[in-house]
Amino acid sequence: KAGVTQTPRYLIKTRGQQVTLSCSPISGHRSVSWYQQTPGQGLQFLFEYFSETQRNKGNFPGRFSGRQFSNSRSEMNVSTLELGDSALYLCASSSTNRGDEQYFGPGTRLTVT
């Protein structure tokens, strides 16, 4: 089975712009979660989608949003980018949303200048 894929792998954006990141889960997985990884804060949970519904959300401002499509692919969007949004954004998929193991993609490295 193909693993979790994320596109693009690298992005450079300017403060104030918006960005959309994409994630394709492992075939058959219906749960997709997003995490932000920074040196200072570590890995922080953004949100989780299961069957096109957002089931859980972390403590991030409303500038961070996401969605999931009927084929389980997911996108996250960050509007009005700030310098502090520079991070590695990781997507993970799971076969359920009941606390089973999650499988991670390689991440998208976002740099905001």
Added chain:
Amino acid sequence: GNSVTQMEGPVTLSEEAFLTINCTYTATGYPSLFWYVQYPGEGLQLLLKATKADDKGSNKGFEATYRKETTSFHLEKGSVQVSDSAVYFCALSDQNYGGSQGNLIFGKGTKLSVKP
């Protein structure tokens, strides 16, 4: 809230040395516990897991036992190799009294460097 605490690194060992990375957790309910590993420039890879008390997860020579009485899930390996150099994360499945929240809570990570 639920949380994970890992020993701070970095940890530097010689090849074939014994490895222990401590992990303790605070949780509501009965979470599953995980160890993930991250190599430079890559995402996280699941190393091992345990889903209930006294379970032992193992993979590639690494082991960890789910200890409910001490709320711990320490990672061990008897003989490390240079190729084990990476960052290791302890994690739990987030829970409340309604059950799993579907996301993971991670520790800060422990960087391991193994010297030949």
